[in-house]
Amino acid sequence: MLNKFVGAELALEPDAQLMLQVRAGDDASFYLLLQKYRCPIVGYLTRMVRNQGVAEELGQEVFLRVYKARASYEPSAKFTTWLYRIASRVALNAIRDRKAESGDRSLDEPASGGQPVQPADSRPTREQELVAEARLAIVRQAIAALPNNQRSAVLMHKYQELDYSQIAAALGCSVSAVKSLLFRAYGTLRSRLEEVAINQYSRQTQVTK
Template sequence: MATVALDQSLLKGAREKAAARSGVADWSTMTDAEIMLRVRDGDDAGFNILIEKYRKPIIHFMFRMVHNQAVAEELAQEVFLRVYRSRQTYRAEARFTTWLYRIATNLGVNHARDTKHERAAQNVYLDQPDPETGTTPDVADSRPTVEYEIVRDERMRAIRQHVMALPERQRTAVLMHKYQGLDYREIGEVLKLSESATKSLLFRAYQTLREKLKDFVVEK
């Protein structure tokens, strides 16, 4: 991505400043918002702390949205560039993670819209191995039988097909809820919805998925 390539020096400069100023503050005693406020006030060491803490989660989140590891890493880089460029206007009015995921969500949605036609001809692997760990969270570690693998693969194809077919907000909410572990309030803050509206949004999304996937539900 051109923007990321042009702004590599921005992150590099921040990291160099962070190295020079390490030890100035006890970051372990601070909340993310407090660290970001220090970054806003010119202490770039805190920016390095936030990158180290959230780089992998943001790559994972972007990967779930774009289904391409290289693109996910580029978009995650752009997320942190936008965080740094916006540091002067940061206000600790909500959780830092809310602000961070809002930036990531907007970037991911815009990218999806811009590349809609390109993605139409590609396979979507919502459940493929994690780009950082190489693991697939939805699959047990025990060695499955051939029959189980066939059923599992068919079920996974159906899940990813129907998740990606959800309306944009429902799809984003499900990705944040299922794969990032965000709660209703956090998702609502990212999507600028009340907690009750977020619950309703996810209820409709999961209701749709249950209906679409009813043939894969095993009755006990």
């Protein structure tokens, strides 16, 4: 029995082992988890709520909940699945409560303090940059306009590289529901991007005429 338990402990992924150590009262393990996941979690939340300040507050809330839940933590799923389940709940609650929206800023505002997106520039190299920036702005707007569950699924799939089962566990739905969410969401995003490409193409042909 003891061997079986030890075997199960050894088979655990490193993050789950760290979390079990946090459960046993080892705060240094919590620090390691915080260092490992602060960027991905805040990044995920920033993309969800589109505001860095709000995302950081929500990120603090996520880690507070992780710490508070340490006593009841059971490594039944991957640690990242559990972590993103908490992060998704925090983000979706904040969006529902309109906490995030009250401090919302325009999607056209660059996240890293760069120059705002400008329409066509005469210089060809700059033009390529602007096209790329404009395409990204369109995609960000389209992601922001997705229903909350679709947005969460896309962000976890694309940026956090969670697989279908992990996303399903994080969102509390079935794997087939996740596939359906992703299929619809990516379809919407592809069509938005296609519209931009068509408009871009028509503008270019008008200029060359």
